[in-house]
Amino acid sequence: MNTIIILFTIIGISLSSSHHFTFNEACLTNYTAFHTLKREKFTSEDIISKLIEVGFVTIQNDKISFELPFDLHEMDCGAPDCYTTMVRFSIPHQKTILFPPQISVELEEDGCMDNLERYKGEFILKEQTDSFINYYSDELQSNLIIKTGGEVYYYPHEMKKSVSVQQLNEMFESFRFEDEGVAVPYRISKLVSGQ
Numbered sequence: 001m002n003t004i005i006i007l008f009t010i011i012g013i014s015l016s017s018s019h020h021f022t023f024n025e026a027c028l029t030n031y032t033a034f035h036t037l038k039r040e041k042f043t044s045e046d047i048i049s050k051l052i053e054v055g056f057v058t059i060q061n062d063k064i065s066f067e068l069p070f071d072l073h074e075m076d077c078g079a080p081d082c083y084t085t086m087v088r089f090s091i092p093h094q095k096t097i098l099f100p101p102q103i104s105v106e107l108e109e110d111g112c113m114d115n116l117e118r119y120k121g122e123f124i125l126k127e128q129t130d131s132f133i134n135y136y137s138d139e140l141q142s143n144l145i146i147k148t149g150g151e152v153y154y155y156p157h158e159m160k161k162s163v164s165v166q167q168l169n170e171m172f173e174s175f176r177f178e179d180e181g182v183a184v185p186y187r188i189s190k191l192v193s194g195q
Contacts, residue, residue, distance in 0.1 A: 065090040073186050075177045099128070104121075
């Protein structure tokens with residue numbers, strides 16, 4: 001295992017005494033946070049760096065919390081929908097940052113809907129490589145896929161088994177998601193547009 005030093009230079013990261021990172025888009029001050037991580041398989045520094053930068057991840061003491069606002073529910077021009085599917089979960093913050101074999105996820109759908117809808121589910125790690133993590137929830141019949149560089153999908157396909165990242169990639173390449181009646185993986189407009 002190689003030890004690497006990750007240098008996070010992100011506009012507006014502030015480090016308080018409780019080791020809590022936040023992102024403030026209005027702040028013009030640069031702070032630098034150094035993290036020494038031991039690299040084992042996919043250690044998440046790339047995905048966490050991008051998600052901290054856009055304000056979707058906070059690190060506080062012993063946990064890393066994710067709040068992923070999926071606001072693209074169709075394969076269209078990339079404009080946000082009038083509702084958001086918020087996916088929340090946390091992973092341990094240790095010297096070596098790794099995604100665990102199982103995560104507890106809370107989902108909340110809110111916006112131009114009659115009622116706020118909430119769900120909870122356990123997601124099991126199905127695939128892990130140097131470039132992605134793929135979780136599946138049997139009870140919610142959906143996948144949560146996190147790739148390096150901030151590419152994130154929540155895919156509520158309602159199938160009785162997990163979808164692999166290779167299957168998802170092939171469906172994108174064959175334009176399968178443009179077919180009528182095919183469930184579409186949710187995306188986050190801020191990550192898709194690169195803002």
